[in-house]
Amino acid sequence: MDFVSILSIFVLACFVGYYVVWSVTPALHTPLMSVTNAISSVIVVGALIAAAAAGSASAKWLGLLAVALASVNIFGGFAVTARMLAMYKKRERQGDKTHA
Amino acid sequence: MHDVAATPAWVLLAYLIAGVCFILALRGLSSPTSSRRGNYIGMVGMAIAVVTTLVTHIPEVITAQTAHFITPDWVAIGEILAAIVIGGSVGLVIARRIQMTAMPQLVAAFHSLVGMAAVLVGAAAYLNPEAFGIAVRITPIAAPSVVSILPVSRVEMGLGVAIGAITFSGSVIAFLKLNGNMSGKPILLPMRHVINLGTLAAILGLIAYFTQDQSPWVFWTIAALSFAIGFLLIIPIGGADMPVVISMLNSYSGWAAAAMGFTLHNSAMIITGALVGSSGAILSYIMCRAMNRSFISVIAGGFGGDSVAGGEAAAIDRPYKRGSAEDAAFLMAQADQVVIVPGYGMAVSQAQHALREMADLLKDKGVRVKYAIHPVAGRMPGHMNVLLAEANVPYDEVFELEDINSEFAQTDVAFVIGANDVTNPAAKTDKSSPIYGMPVLDVEKARTVLFVKRSMGGVGYAGVDNELFYRDNTMMLLADAKKMVEEIVKALG
Secondary structure, eight states, X not given: OOHHHHHHHHHHHXXXXXXXXXXXXXXXXXXXXXXXXXXXXXXXXXXXXXXXOSSOHHHHHHHHHHHHHHHHHHHHHHHHHHHHHTTOOOOOOTTOOTTO | OOOGGXXXXXXXXXXXXXXXXXXXXXXXXXXXXXXXXXXXXXXXXXXXXXXXXXXHTOOBOOOTTTTTSOOBOXXXXXHHHHHHHHHHHHHHHHHHHOOGGGHHHHHHHHHHXXXXXXXXXXXXXXXXXXXXXXXXXXXTTOOGGGEXXXXXXXXXXXHHHHHHHHHHHHHHHHHHHHTTSSOXXXXXXXXXXXXXXXXXXXXXXXXXHHTTOOOHHHHHHHHHHHXXXXXXXXXXSOGGGHHHHHXXXXXXXXXHHHHHHHHHTOHHHHHHHHHHHHHHHHHHHHHHHHHTOOHHHHHHOOOOOXXXXXXXXXXXXXXXXXXXXXXXXXHHHHOSEEEEEEOHHHHHTTOHHHHHHHHHXXXXXXXXXXEEEOTTSSSSTTHHHHHHHHTTOOGGGEEEHHHHGGGGGGOSEEEEXXXXXXXXTHHHXXXXXXXXXXXXXXXXXXXXXXXXXXXXXXXXXXXXXXXXXXXXXXXXXXSOHHXXXXXXXXXXO
């Protein structure tokens, strides 16, 4: 891919991001932050390339460390988001209070 | 060597699909019901990206004999899997154990990891550019020392490392402030604006120079200065401006991922970076608007702190009405409608569960109970909503400022717990007030205001006294938020 195609993807994605994020309900802004956290760890792709490449031992170890850090974020970010989202419930029937 | 230009089409498509999955993950958050599915789609996207990268970059043993065959390097594969398992387990354990009140700290900590990962990937790309397909050999048979990095890649790499480093050190400071390891008070260095702008200019200058000279000192100085500026940018920002800071760092972590995506020509990273970058930027904007502050003034820092001494002395002398838990229980039990206004103080004293119990008892007595949330209540966007959801408060009883503000006039009791500045009527009337113009909840329009507060001393983050305390229709309930609510529950039961 040349620079201009990449830039096109980026610019269009910024617009998509703008409209998608405005449609997020304010009640879910905290899960929004934790899930964006998880997905921005897609940087793990770069870390994996570095960790898998031969040629430079130091680059490989930096890559492995980055893989570990990004994995904390990926697993932690999605799991904590799932945990939060599971808590959002609609009004229950009166008298059905098992959590009191 | 992996040449980016020769990447097979299916790989490009796989990354594109991963990017689309991430868009859908955020799209799902438009309502709580679709959000859970969205989160799973996000996980699928991540799995696609990781697996695609793994199968296209299997570590190989390259020796003279095996040059024509692919011999997987099992040790290297094992190391990568071990890194994923170790990191993943740590992440899962943290995600399971973390208290919901500690979410702001956790998010800050996670941001710092994204930032650090970006720096490490940038450094790895710098040390081994051929692996990333961003190198040109000046002479075909040359030694690795004359491998030159494409100038455009140097800019992308420099930006990625700089933004990543700022995200890292800024998030570490935000974490320490939110976690209470560091005072929320702004730390103001003399000449800080000059120092900050100078450092930023130096970083940009070095990135430009990096295109001409790829020596290690340039690269590492960019990284070092960026770590320093992240630290310098966040220390002057007070604890109460943290919702903006944390959103801003969220945005930075996205731009860092996008910059690395440019370096790697990876569409999944670019799409994600753009999404996360816009998300954080929009959240910062929403938070600034909710405080009636400009983004620049928040970044410049110095606003608020733990408390400001001046406001307290004035507060003590004025007469106010003090009530007991029994009074509060009596008033609320008689009401048709009670609106609960939670703030950071509720999070601090973990009062959300007791509060929901109180609401249940009131509902049993036929009282309508609603919750009113100000956008900057708490320490991060949506903080109060999560805590209430944790306490099993149904989300259709929770309302945003603009949806509920008109209802206070028909409300019998406004129950303010742990919020302060977001209810201050001075924001509407007093032009000299530092919070003038900030949108506030019109709680004073309710027939009675019950205000739970630890003591009369101590002011909100803006360091201003709240007019509301001294009104005729206000009753102060002076106690720890959780204890007070528990006593009200007892009195109601």
